[in-house]
Amino acid sequence: MDHRQLVKDCLKGDAAAQRELYSMFTENMLGICYRYTKSMADAEDVLQDGFVKVFLNLHQYKFQGELGGWIRRIMVNTAINWLKKNSWYQSDLLFTDTALHPVTGDDPEMTLSAKELAGLIRQLPPGYQAIFNLHAVEGYSHVEIGKILGINEGTSRSQYARARGLLISWIKKLSTDAKTESYARP
Amino acid sequence: MQDPEFEKQVRKKMEELLFSPSESVWAGVETRIKRDRDRRRPLLWMFLAAGLVLGGGFYLLNQRTDPSAKQITAKSDANHVPGAATPSSAGSVKQQDAHEQSLSNDPEKSGDGKTSFKPNGSVKKPASRLFSGETHAASPAKSDSGGAGGTPGTRHPSLDSKKEQRTSITDNSDVATGPGATHPASRIPPKPGPGGTPDAGHPTPDSQKQSLKEGTAATKPAVAKSNPPAKKKSWQLGFTAAAGASPIYQSLFQGATSYTAAPLAYYSFSPAARTPSRYYTPAQPKPGFSFSAGAFVQKTLGKRISVSGGLNYHYFSNIIQTGDYSGYNLLIASPNTGFATVRGYYSNGNTQSYTNQYHFLELPLNLNYQLNQGKKLLFFAEAGVSIAQLLSTNALHFDYGTGAYYHDNSVFNKTQFNGALALQAGFYSGKTFFKLGPQLQYGFTNLLSTATGDKQQLFFLGLQLTVIPGRTKR
Numbered sequence: 001m002d003h004r005q006l007v008k009d010c011l012k013g014d015a016a017a018q019r020e021l022y023s024m025f026t027e028n029m030l031g032i033c034y035r036y037t038k039s040m041a042d043a044e045d046v047l048q049d050g051f052v053k054v055f056l057n058l059h060q061y062k063f064q065g066e067l068g069g070w071i072r073r074i075m076v077n078t079a080i081n082w083l084k085k086n087s088w089y090q091s092d093l094l095f096t097d098t099a100l101h102p103v104t105g106d107d108p109e110m111t112l113s114a115k116e117l118a119g120l121i122r123q124l125p126p127g128y129q130a131i132f133n134l135h136a137v138e139g140y141s142h143v144e145i146g147k148i149l150g151i152n153e154g155t156s157r158s159q160y161a162r163a164r165g166l167l168i169s170w171i172k173k174l175s176t177d178a179k180t181e182s183y184a185r186p
Numbered sequence: 187m188q189d190p191e192f193e194k195q196v197r198k199k200m201e202e203l204l205f206s207p208s209e210s211v212w213a214g215v216e217t218r219i220k221r222d223r224d225r226r227r228p229l230l231w232m233f234l235a236a237g238l239v240l241g242g243g244f245y246l247l248n249q250r251t252d253p254s255a256k257q258i259t260a261k262s263d264a265n266h267v268p269g270a271a272t273p274s275s276a277g278s279v280k281q282q283d284a285h286e287q288s289l290s291n292d293p294e295k296s297g298d299g300k301t302s303f304k305p306n307g308s309v310k311k312p313a314s315r316l317f318s319g320e321t322h323a324a325s326p327a328k329s330d331s332g333g334a335g336g337t338p339g340t341r342h343p344s345l346d347s348k349k350e351q352r353t354s355i356t357d358n359s360d361v362a363t364g365p366g367a368t369h370p371a372s373r374i375p376p377k378p379g380p381g382g383t384p385d386a387g388h389p390t391p392d393s394q395k396q397s398l399k400e401g402t403a404a405t406k407p408a409v410a411k412s413n414p415p416a417k418k419k420s421w422q423l424g425f426t427a428a429a430g431a432s433p434i435y436q437s438l439f440q441g442a443t444s445y446t447a448a449p450l451a452y453y454s455f456s457p458a459a460r461t462p463s464r465y466y467t468p469a470q471p472k473p474g475f476s477f478s479a480g481a482f483v484q485k486t487l488g489k490r491i492s493v494s495g496g497l498n499y500h501y502f503s504n505i506i507q508t509g510d511y512s513g514y515n516l517l518i519a520s521p522n523t524g525f526a527t528v529r530g531y532y533s534n535g536n537t538q539s540y541t542n543q544y545h546f547l548e549l550p551l552n553l554n555y556q557l558n559q560g561k562k563l564l565f566f567a568e569a570g571v572s573i574a575q576l577l578s579t580n581a582l583h584f585d586y587g588t589g590a591y592y593h594d595n596s597v598f599n600k601t602q603f604n605g606a607l608a609l610q611a612g613f614y615s616g617k618t619f620f621k622l623g624p625q626l627q628y629g630f631t632n633l634l635s636t637a638t639g640d641k642q643q644l645f646f647l648g649l650q651l652t653v654i655p656g657r658t659k660r
Contacts, residue, residue: 015216019212019216022212022215026206026207026211026212027204027206028204030204030205030206030207031203032203034203034205035200035203044207044208044210044211047207047211048211048214051211051215052215052218052219052222055219056219056222060593060595062529064513064529064530065529070529073526073527077525110192110199112199113199114199114200114202114203114204115203117196117199117200118199118200118203135193136192136193136197137200140517144517147517147587148517168192
């Protein structure tokens with residue numbers, strides 16, 4: 001879909017066009033913000049910050065690539081900056097609680113819904129959560145994540161492995177529980 | 187090695203993740219956009235208002251100057267021609283002669299200059315025309331009582347003659363052309379030559395006639411004796427243009443930009459302050475072409491001093507060597523917004539030249555001092571300040587971590603405060619005054635507005651040309 005006219009109208013300050021653009025992407029973008037935060041209120045804060053940036057920098061969008069992709073990048077950057085501002089996530093990067101060490105084994109079959117999976121990702125410690133989102137969902141390399149979060153590439157790699165393992169173990173556990181529950185049913 | 191299947195499944199699932207935000211989110215977005223727009227608007231209005239004030243001020247002052255100049259001219263007529271209202275007086279006959287002469291020089295009336303005045307049959311006509319012109323500019327109501335026999339005026343209801351209308355239109359155009367033109371004698375084109383220069387003041391009809399009859403040699407003394415000093419235009423409109431080069435300096439005395447100390451500061455904004463194991467060095471910018479053009483109004487404060495203010499467009503540029511362009515995304519450490527992904531960048535290298543361009547709107551305020559009292563060539567020193575607003579730029583910003591050049595307009599200070607110095611040689615060509623000479627401008631404000639403290643000061647060095655049309659010799 002070509003959003004050229006919509007963007008032009010937004011740049012002219014057309015409030016209706018701005019609202020339309022917001023409505024078009026808001027649900028998807030809130031999903032992104034939700035994955036990086038711990039509460040819906042925080043996710044909405046990030047979403048608001050992100051859309052303000054979108055509208056104030058819309059003149060920089062040169063119609064190269066998808067508008068949705070451009071907005072998505074802004075949302076991710078906003079979420080990361082929000083995490084940095086609330087720098088509590090820093091300490092979690094050094095999280096080494098053995099209780100959280102992953103269960104190794106084969107990758108599980110993904111039977112969870114999107115919301116259930118997002119709920120599990122949000123239960124990861126904040127540092128793990130950010131690294132997992134950046135690598136597994138956004139597709140950033142560990143070198144890039146290292147730059148973004150101010151950590152070594154190796155740290156990012158190892159933290160991701162732990163986050164991944166942890167998530168897999170939770171998914172497996174949930175799947176097993178669900179199966180047990182279904183078997184138990186008459 | 188991890189199986190990427192899990193990541194693929196996660197990515198796919200997360201694409202399906204949709205939530206509807208509460209209405210307050212949009213309300214907040216809307217409010218903040220509006221607030222930001224309101225914050226930016228005053229700056230734009232400030233420039234527009236300054237332009238309007240300058241233009242309006244010039245117009246009003248010009249309007250105020252014109253009637254007074256006319257009054258002086260009119261009074262001088264009355265002094266020289268006491269019997270102006272009496273058709274039989276010698277003075278009025280002389281004046282009529284002068285006006286007939288002037289009318290015959292008017293292309294509008296060259297065919298029927300004399301006959302057009304016959305229906306009124308009043309030798310007072312030229313004087314009344316003079317006053318009608320004055321009252322027109324000052325107060326239309328006064329024109330009704332401007333003189334016996336009916337003063338022709340564009341808004342006078344008693345006008346019924348086409349010839350009179352034509353005359354009145356000419357009167358009106360006189361008002362528009364300035365104080366000198368309101369005098370009937372000023373219709374006579376200036377006579378070239380030593381005694382008849384266009385700047386020889388405003389000759390009265392007597393002197394004008396005398397000069398016409400007796401030749402140019404007698405003109406100057408006659409003018410000196412009979413003319414009261416005509417009031418000079420206090421404000422003058424001029425135009426300026428300059429062209430040269432615009433280097434970028436780190437500071438006034440530190441020469442070309444050097445980034446060597448920057449990287450440490452550059453990375454200190456990061457949550458975990460650190461020094462990168464490797465950083466790149468950007469290319470030194472070379473001076474590029476620069477020019478400016480604008481208009482100004484100038485007021486004479488003393489015999490040698492004048493002040494001017496105006497509005498200029500100023501273009502700056504500098505050239506850097508970069509590597510090839512890539513349209514891919516790149517993660518950079520933006521000095522203001524933290525880590526960000528930019529789409530499209532130039533790599534570090536020497537494969538091509540890139541011109542950083544800056545477009546500014548400037549409001550300059552200058553003080554001019556005339557250094558000598560020569561007759562042909564005058565020298566001026568000019569010093570001034572200006573406030574400038576960055577309209578747009580395509581300039582690239584350098585990322586030390588990746589060595590890439592990318593666009594980020596948020597790193598520039600949009601409002602600049604400049605100082606300027608100029609030396610100029612001035613000369614007249616006809617009624618136009620020209621000034622030409624070198625100009626130096628220095629940007630006191632750091633061009634970069636980054637948390638890292640990088641410094642870039644814009645310089646301009648070039649040749650400036652100033653043109654003041656219709657300026658009278660001092």
